[in-house]
Amino acid sequence: MSDCIFCKIINKEIPGKIVYEDDECMAFLDLSQATYGHTLVIPKKHYANILEVDDETLAHVMKIVKNLANQIVEKLDAKGVNVLTNEVAGQTVHHFHIHILPRYDENELKIEFTDHSNDVDLDEVYKKITK
Numbered sequence: 392m393s394d395c396i397f398c399k400i401i402n403k404e405i406p407g408k409i410v411y412e413d414d415e416c417m418a419f420l421d422l423s424q425a426t427y428g429h430t431l432v433i434p435k436k437h438y439a440n441i442l443e444v445d446d447e448t449l450a451h452v453m454k455i456v457k458n459l460a461n462q463i464v465e466k467l468d469a470k471g472v473n474v475l476t477n478e479v480a481g482q483t484v485h486h487f488h489i490h491i492l493p494r495y496d497e498n499e500l501k502i503e504f505t506d507h508s509n510d511v512d513l514d515e516v517y518k519k520i521t522k
């Protein structure tokens with residue numbers, strides 16, 4: 392038996408509001424509901440994060456994310472979605488998952504990018520990544 396809370400939802404050991412399920416993945420409502428309809432999509436096989444998940448599984452998960460995002464936007468009359476994953480940084484449940492966050496207005500959720508362009512040498516970053 393796994394200690395992972397999401398594996399427990401997959402195995403129906405604990406309840407979840409499951410909105411989609413197939414052989415490889417599952418989607419259920421996030422308990423915290425950062426926005427109305429906040430949904431998580433996960434592979435059934437346990438991978439810790441996006442850096443570790445295999446390519447085929449990731450492709451399937453992302454296809455389901457797109458389909459569900461469309462369904463959620465339509466059914467909940469949202470304006471759009473944020474789709475995100477917290478790999479190691481900020482991740483609290485270490486079973487790979489993608490958040491679908493339906494959006495209704497600008498102020499309900501803040502995902503802010505701070506402009507550090509004055510502090511960063513783009514050539515240096517570029518060389519580090521590509522060399």
Ligand code: 5GP
Nearest residue numbers: 396407419420421422423477481482483484
């Ligand atoms: P993370 O911060 O790891 O990207 O997000 C984990 C998410 O899982 C959080 O938004 C949290 O609300 C959600 N979560 C944690 N435990 C449970 C649970 O037992 N059931 C459901 N449905 N969501 C959970």
Ligand code: ZN
Nearest residue numbers: 395398437486
């Ligand atoms: Zn797991």
